[in-house]
Amino acid sequence: MLFSESFIFTLRQDPKTAECRSHQLLLKAGFIHMVSSGIYSYLPLAWRVLSNVNNIIRKHMNSSGGQEILMSALQPLEMWQKTGRDKDLAEIMFTFKDRKQRQLCLGPTHEEAVTDIAKRFVSSYKQLPFILYQIQTKFRDEPRARFGLMRSCEFLMKDAYSFDIDQKGLDASYEKMFSAYKAIFKECGLDFVISEADPGAMGGTISHEFMVGADIGEDLLFCCQGCGKFFKDKGSCPDCGRLLEDKKMIEVGHIFKLGTKYSLVQEAYYLDNKGIRKPIVMGCYGIGISRVISAVAEVSSDEKGLIWPSSISPFDVSLIMLDESLRAGALDLKDKLECKGLSVLVDDRNESAGVKFKDAYLIGNPYIVIMGKKYISECTVDLENRKTGEKKSFQPEELLRFIPDK
């Protein structure tokens, strides 16, 4: 991608509509556009990050036996009245009527919808178990949207649902999802902790939250100052006895053993091998995708800008071309890097060197390659590691060997 032809526009000043780090940087670096409070559009840079996160999620969901679907965002309120959650979630549901005066809502979550699907198609134990998941926009009329993508009224979520014949099956599905979640957050470059949590309005017996430490976090865990372990309740550390310290945490994922809460009420039954009618045993598993992005942005930056983990960065390489006469060389190097599976943003703009450096740091791709007068005199380019700041000179061919394939 040529910067000169891209829809990437950075800001020089810090946007005043934002105070928290991730929100500021994502706006400043031209990743997102704020439409209104709690409502954002994703611009090309953010969309590339999102696609990377989505692909990581898909990879792990699929390899754990998940099948991707896409449910409707538009849902009849009647479906919610059946489980009574129209009242539980009344405060945050966007509801309205269609032309026939039918009451509708924009789905804040999809347990009812997916249970409805299971009810329609499942009749025998032979069809179980299965796991369905989707990546979709959720709508919640937040009492107070804040921190940019962290708590917004329209946001992307991956929600998965498991369907089993009994508790043992659920335990196995839950375990699969649990492992998948660990792999997903790890691959996204997040340093996370897992906490047993209160299922709350979701219902069910047990749930685990995947949390990332950050000052804008809205949940609280307690961290042992001695061994560094995290706990849900404040007491002294059960393991080493040291004092516990408050830590604000961002919840990026939450998994629940729902049991039969939804299947009983919505009559999602199957016949077992003795012909007995039983409710399907369910679990549900959510990842706040927009929130993963803001969590990464929140915890991974420096005074110059964002620092993306290579797994989800918008591009692998920012190639700074410092003079128009280097265009052919820059494009050639770009092609060769792309042959290695790397994505390259070539800054070929007619801008001063400083502007290009600042923007490369701000956008935060993991590798910055600088092609300037040293390329003319010695045929070398500089490679700078965005995270470590480490700089090295290479001949193009050496550079291609040095940067790992993707």
Next chain:
RNA sequence: CGGGGGGUAGCGUAGUCUGGUUUAACGCGUCUGCUUUGGGAGCAGAAGAUCGUGAGUUCAAAUCUCACCCUCCCGACCA
């Protein structure tokens, strides 16, 4: 929903207290031309503003009054 900041050109601000040289200013960005090109370049010129909205007070309102809208932060809330 309660409390507190804020809304002036695309972005960031000054001006508001104390109404009148304000024809609304400044920096950045944008456009044109020339120069420049390893760290947010220089010179010259240009475009760009219903001062959040509506009422009111006044000879006169960005400035005072009232109502509303938007936004940020704290709190309440948060599958």
